[in-house]
Amino acid sequence: MSAPLPSDLDIANAATLRPMSEVAAQLGLTDEHLEPWGRDVAKIDLGVLDEPAQRHPGKYVVVTAITPTPLGEGKTTVAVGLAQGLARLGHRAVVTLRQPSMGPTFGIKGGAAGGGYSQVVPMDRLNLHLTGDFHAITAAHNLLAAMIDNHLHHGNRLGLDVRNISWRRVLDVNDRSLRNIVVGLGARQDGVVRESGFDITAASEVMVLLTLATSMVDLRERLGRIVVGYTTAGESVTADDLHAGGAMAALLIDALKPNLLQTLEGGPAIVHCGPFGNIATGTSSITADLIGLAHSDYVVTEAGFGSDMGAERFFDVKCRVGGLRPDAVVLVATVRSLKAHSGRYVIRAGKPLPDDLLAENPADVEAGLPNLRAHIGIVRRFGVEPIVAINAFAEDRPSEHAVIEALCTELGVRCAVTRHVAEGGAGAELLAEAVVEAAGHDNDFDYLYPLDLSLASKIETIATEVYGADGIDLSPAAARGLRDYERLGFGGLPVVIAKTHLSISSDPSLRGAPTGWRMPVREVRAAVGAGYVYAICGDVRTMPGLPSSPNAERVDVGPDGAVTGLS
Known part of the structure; x- marks a missing residue:
């Protein structure tokens, strides 16, 4: 060697x-x-x-x-x-x-x-x-979260169902203790008590829509379309309904x-x-x-x-x-x-x-x-x-x-x-x-599916033609969610499968090229600003934890100001 x-x-x-x-x-x-x-x-x-x-x-x-x-x-x-x-x-x-x-x-x-x-x-x-892009995304994301809770505190004019708010907070640090939290504790003036949590900044929808935005105009429109939750009547509530999209865009001018x-x-x-x-x-x-x-x-x-x-x-x-x-x-x-x-x-x-x-x-x-x-x-x-x-x-x-x-x-x-x-x-x-x-040679590139397929058919197409599954099994909640998204006008969006990366299948323990399995879809969510619906198939952590001996223990700064210990 x-x-x-x-x-x-x-x-x-x-x-x-x-x-x-x-x-x-x-x-x-x-x-x-x-x-x-x-x-x-x-x-x-x-x-x-x-x-x-x-x-x-x-x-x-x-x-x-x-x-x-x-x-x-x-x-x-x-x-x-x-x-x-x-x-x-x-x-x-x-x-x-x-x-x-x-x-x-x-x-x-x-x-x-x-x-x-x-x-x-x-x-x-x-x-x-x-250049601080992740911090700008963190700030824009959390500004929207703050405006949601502020809206609830001041009367909830839009009728947001506090049990059906999907917008959490983000942080660019691995911190498992923040995966699930309760906000609004304390006196009445401290806000409405509800369950929420943190994801890592890379999992923010703001991060994804910044990736897919082609201009500042496109970015502003995508921010406004972000769905933060739903009313008790099942209607979506967006960042622009909360008048938050403009301020979020202002924070992202340089990050774009x-x-x-x-x-x-x-x-x-x-x-x-x-x-x-x-x-x-x-x-x-x-x-x-x-x-x-x-x-x-x-x-x-x-x-x-x-x-x-x-x-x-x-x-x-x-x-x-x-x-x-x-x-x-x-x-x-x-x-x-x-x-x-x-x-x-x-x-x-x-x-x-x-x-x-x-x-x-x-x-x-x-x-x-x-x-x-x-x-x-x-x-x-x-x-x-x-x-x-x-x-x-x-x-x-x-x-x-x-x-x-x-x-x-x-x-x-x-x-x-x-x-x-x-x-x-x-x-x-x-x-x-x-x-x-x-x-130097032409190819026959084409997409896997047309956008006019139903959301369930798009998910099944990916599962069968890419992952090699025999089919999909939608949980009642997932099936209901797909019907609701199509009713709300999201049916023409592409889909993303949230699954393990350690197997072609949705089971991380399966090696090689598994066959004879079906993909369970336990939940679906809509990233409307980014422009897709994603199906959750398996246990996917959006806020990682630190190991017993994290790399952070080895990073330091020398006398000359140079960073040491990065790997």
């Missing part, structure tokens, strides 16, 4: 960053398009989208994955490495990514700036606040502008938004991608979790809203994840990998191939041919990579081993070449 790499933070801190004007120039942007936030970060003025196009739109590449282990399989590092690899081949490339949430940064997972020599820098700025950073090799990286992948789109913003497509040869973006969740929502929600069309899909696979799908190992976040899993064992990789085969089928269901990226780890063996390559040959799928973490863009050149080849 090769010598271990320095830590991600050490690599990031050793980098010599290019001036932001030079980074922006690679996108054809000038200083008049930028709003500097310190020396190494800038906001991009959305006015750039109103300027006449100077070139043909770039190619649109999305990075997704097979079903991940709790550790993740490196979609972000692949996206960054691929953008660097494309640049080494002489193409103008930009990577567009979600902003990391500080909850996971201080919890188990750590930051989300990439890894090794395929990172977005400055790492500490990216993982800690960046994407953030420009750079990769370790000095290429442009646009970082914007950070929706919760289990219950939302799990992608960066439409505006970031539109800017990239207008000013580069290739836009490399990422869709959260596996293709069953991230890619499906990317195609059916984000591409539909933004009028976007993918030119290539990269499907990340790892030896360790395929071994996990053999069912012979247990991988836990925050714990070392089992020793047996690190040993050479092509048979275990082969036993996990049904999961890769299923994800290839999912991508093909949308009319796009995937490129399988084998994200190589130091403990991998050539014999194990050969098992994956053999399946790809059997299925007629492009495949490349990528060593971008250890080697940067040079390690991703083979993958970049495969992407260029794939993106």
